[in-house]
Amino acid sequence: ASVPASLFDRNGRLNPYDSEALGEYFASQWGLIAARALDIVPLVTWFLRTRLDGPGVGEELEARRARELRQVLDALGPTFVKIGQALALRPDVVRSPVYIRELETLQDAVGTFPTERAFEIIQEDLGMRPEAVFDFYGESPPLPVASASIGQVYRARLRSPVGNVSEVAVKVQRPDALRSAAIDMYLIRKLAALAKETLGLRSDLEGVADEFGRALFQEMDYVNEAENARRFAELYGNVTDVVVPTAVPNLSSRRVLTMQWLEGEKGPWDDGQRMVEIGLECSIRQILSQGYFHADPHRGNLIRTREGKLGYLDFGLMATVDETKRNAIVAAAVGLQNQEWRVLAENMQVMGFLDSDADIDEFVEPLRDAFVDAQGGSENAGPRSLSLGKLARNIQQLAINFPIRIPPWYSIILRTLLILEGLAISRDRNFELLESAYPYIIRVLLTSDSPQLQKTLKDVIIYPTNGTLRWSRIRKLLTLSGAATRRNAQEAYQGQGSWSPDTIREAMTFFFSEEGRFLREPLKTEIIEIFDLAQLEMREAVINATRPPGILESIPIISSILADPNVDSEIAHIDYTRLYEARAALGTIAEEILASASADSGLDPLLKAASQSPAQILSGGFNVRDFQEILLSLARGGQNFEPPPRQVVEGILSLGVEVAATLAQRNAERSLEDLNNFLGRLENALSGAK
Secondary structure (H helix, E strand, C coil): CCCCHHHECCCCCECCCCHHHHHHHHCCCHHHHHHHHHHCHHHHHHHHHHHHHCCCCCHHHHHHHHHHHHHHHHHHCHHHHHHHHHHHCCCCCCCCHHHHHHHHHHHCECCCCCHHHHHHHHHHHHCCCHHHHEEECCCCCCCCCEECCCEEEEEEEEEEEECCEEEEEEEEECCCHHHHHHHHHHHHHHHHHHHHHHHCCCCCHHHHHHHHHHHHHHHCCHHHHHHHHHHHHHHHCCCCCEECCCECHHHCCCCEEEEECCCEEECCCCCHHHHHHHHHHHHHHHHHHHCEEECCCCHHHEEEECCCCEEECCCCCEEECCHHHHHHHHHHHHHHHCCCHHHHHHHHHHHCCCCCCCCCHHHHHHHHHHHHHHCCCCHHHCHHHCCHHHHHHHHHHHHHHCCCCCCHHHHHHHHHHHHHHHHHHCCCCCCCHHHHHHHHHHHHHHHCCCHHHHHHHHHHHECCCCCCECHHHHHHHHHHHHHHHCCCHHHHHHCCCCCCHHHHHHHHHHHCCCCCHHHHHHHHHHHHHHHHHHHHHHHHHHHHHCCCCHHHHCCHHHHHHHCCHHHHHHHHCCCCHHHHHHHHHHHHHHHHHHHHCCCCCCCHHHHHHHCCCHHHHCCCCCCHHHHHHHHHHHHHCCCCCCCCCHHHHHHHHHHHHHHHHHHHHHHHHHHHHHHHHHHHHHHHHHHHHC
């Protein structure tokens, strides 16, 4: 046998990928290895021909060479077909449109094998004749409607529907798929070890090869793929405009998979930007929220249904990333946005790029240079201009020159993101993946109940020195999150600089949600301190207004009663900076709200308050009813929105009461202290007069 029996369990199920088992088996199989090496000769020959052709070849020769490459990869089997599929999605790497078009056919038009052999596999695995279970479309014997790297697909109707599934896709694995994949993984791992040792790389190339091997072997087990589809639907089937087909487990086996048929068209699509936004939202949720993601979303595995929804196909290649690393990815993205390179470096250490005991300091500057270069050389460009392809190359270079390693899981996530970027670039070469993905990353940050991410958020939007809120960052984060909600990434970058009813409504909803609970105390404290400064300002004005006129101030007994040197000293040391800053900020917010909200928007209390001067907005005493009414108006966002959730309303009412109580207590304490001081001065003056 050309495949070791140890790859299977006692029930005939394929065991997970095991590099040691493959190594033990193929180490003595020189005949098989030599035969596979001979298989690769046509690929080497093709490469040498392209070198001999030289630059500037004509269109006809270029088309012939592209066709030859596609045919060679097709003949080499699953591993090399998958390499070709990945290259087809990278027009920035494969710069020839002729090669791209040719390689794209590998996504669903790989060479087929005879239907008679496919039917034999169905009967062997399911224990029944295919015609007894399926009513196949087309001629007899039927032709496959699609062929891919590992199997080919037939369209059929179930003779006995299962649940709501009647029309199905029947995927049958290639007879030699497992054999060629096993040999290829043995050779790839050997080459990875040789390259690492020869080139002195710190990257875990063998680990990267093993990750690829695990993914490849997962795809070889269709029972595993049926379970993947079930779990994927459970986690992401509720994402708006995403469709996941239903698997039929009792008509599936290691080599046969029966799934609900989805009707639709493959990309590129006329509404490509919208479809990519849907894919981005779903992918970010997969990678960062649940850590279970579709790791092969190429054009052949994504369709646009007739209803305009994004349908996922082919669940053979899935991957996972644990919560600690997911949170580190989000924190690193936030650090990148804020140009906090040490934060980025610390989280890359958590991700496994550096040993836990490594010195972060020596890594910060090289990392900064790698990211800035991938942003086009501008530090201020931010993640929206980041090229994932260039960043990947820069990280690889860092692995040569500095003590870092590339974690195996990183390559799968990067591949997933590069596939999405490739899909978009095919329609728009100026598309920047992270520019569109960043709003969805921020929404994960704002909606997560993870203590680690809540600490990250706290570090981002609360000043560590005085515990006050960074309102400019809050506005930016909420704008980005709101754009993700509306699936319009460009909106986030066009409107970051202004407060609108939408953004403020997002703020109210967030502050009074469970996820924003940890920010409620800093918010309350800031409101109290600002209104308290307004009360102190009014107190100072009253004190100044009640000072005795100059002629009376010269009379000692009157001066000693009405003038309090302690109060004068206290007033002289009050810093009203935060009050003035708050007034200026509120003035700006008021202008922006007035500019974006119409008179009939349902924000009457807010518009009334906003029409005041900044000094009027924060002056005098605190009116709890006006305060609550304005916040409730903000939370509604206008008459076109649904009423705010109950917890938001309760939070606003509670906040108003708590702020009013604290301010009243402080005011009472000061008034009592002033009265006691006045009575003391009066008593002293009267005693002196005697």
